[in-house]
Amino acid sequence: MHDDEIDLVDIARVLLRRKWWIIGTFLVVTLGALAYGLQQQRVYAYTTSIELGEFGPEEFVAGAASTASTISDRILLSTKRAFLQERDLESMPFDVSVNTPEESSFVNLVSEAPLEDQSLVAEFHKRVFERLRDEHQSRLSIMENQSDAKLKNLRSALETQEKRLSMLEELSVIRNKGSGDEGNVRAEARSGEENMQAELASTDAALTMLLSQLQLSERISEREQAMNELQGEIRDEETKRSWIKPTRAEDVAVASLSPVGTSRALIAVLGAILGGMLGLFMAFMVEFVAKVRESE
Template identity: 70%
Template sequence: MSNEADVRPDDEIDLVDLARALIRRRWVIIGTFLVCTLGAAFYAFSQERVYAFTTSIELGEFGPQEYVASASGTKNTIEARILLSAKRAYLKERNLESMPFDVSVSSAQESSFVNLVTEAPLDQQETVAEFHDRVYKRLRDEHQSRLTILEDESDAKLKNLRESLKAEQRRMKVLEGLSVNSTEQAGNGETEAQALAGEDVRATLSSSDAALTLLLSQLQLNERISEREERINEIQSNLREEQTRRSWIKPTRAEDLAIASLSPVGTSRALILVLGALLGGMLGVFMAFFVEFAARVREAGTAS
């Protein structure tokens, strides 16, 4: 029983002993902390500040909420084809082996904008803007060819609608003229019927048949006139709609190139300093225990 009591305290961690060891090795902790903190400070302030340069490209339109291409499709086109071609031309012109910066493409879902984003130092803004402009112009030219086709199709449709409207209006005038003539004939027929009514019953019956025929003809003319009016209204509605669509055609455009972010991007200097201080503190405690352990091992070896 007494042996077990003597052994148990040796297996427990003595917090007071640990505190004494940390106090004895405080200079190891302080030194390690200062080295890590100063190293983090040197790294943080030696890094060049990097900003995000953004170029927003608004997709071309050929009608309200009708775009020459979707934002996601445009993003894929830029990444798979236009960006690669632009990089090759850029490297060849400047005789470089690799790009000094990278370009990413982003687009929000159901949006009419595609963004070119580059992270680079502030002194490279002009170079980034030049490259963004190169990518934008290639996309704009590709979209413009599609818009030209849509413009030609819209112009042809407008021409056909105007010609159809003129033709329907000419037919309408003819029908209106026939209607006026039919009304006049019906009035003359009634006058003749009244004049002949007292002379001959047969003439009266004949005049009544003629009046009935004119009346039926008038009804048919009115029906055809109504149909023409509906057709004219329909053509005019289609014409206004197509004119609105045609006037809405806008090319793909970018107002500003490589707009710099208000503050640097990436890990901030303050965060690097905090992380360095935390790492220095933890590493300092570890080094203090390691030095204390090594010292005790030497003492045990010397005593033996």
């Protein structure tokens, strides 16, 4: 039972006897990791932010999510094919990812590549952006044509309402004049006690004129309300027309301030840790082999 216990002194003696194995393994692995890190090219992230076109405040030509899907599923594929054929390449020297920040009107193209490939990344991002801009410009043109037709109809309807309102106002003036003349007739009828029938006819005519005047006032009010609504719709549509913004990208393939990916320092640290662990493993393995040989 006593022989199964781990003796720390014996472990320390093993480590001292096999120290050169530990040191050698540590140095080999650490120097290998350092050499690997130094051979790795510094890779930077290049970002192109595309702002979606607008046709009126908060009314975009296309949604950010649908635009990202369009780029990933269709535009990237055809653009890559043409890019590879022009440059006689078998595969793309870098990848392109598409992301959309939450609740924003931006779509980002992101690629990781060395500094010497920045011009290639910029050219490819520019082609993708131009394809998307052309598609959105076509949609903007359609929306402009629809807006022109809508404005034309609204202005025509407003002009019709204005004419009808003018006619009703003229009719109201004529009715008022007629009402005044009828009052004179009624006064004359009252002066002649012998003409009772004329007085009754005058009273009926006055009531009829009063009802007609109330109906005219109601129609005039309805026309004015309809005109106000049409004028509001025209102002809203004109505001949209003044807010037209095409899809745009201010900067193409902007490089990150520092390299991305695993840094050389981290590779060296991980190599040192791995070298120490392998060194201890090699020390005990060599000691074990030596014990086996002695027992034989």
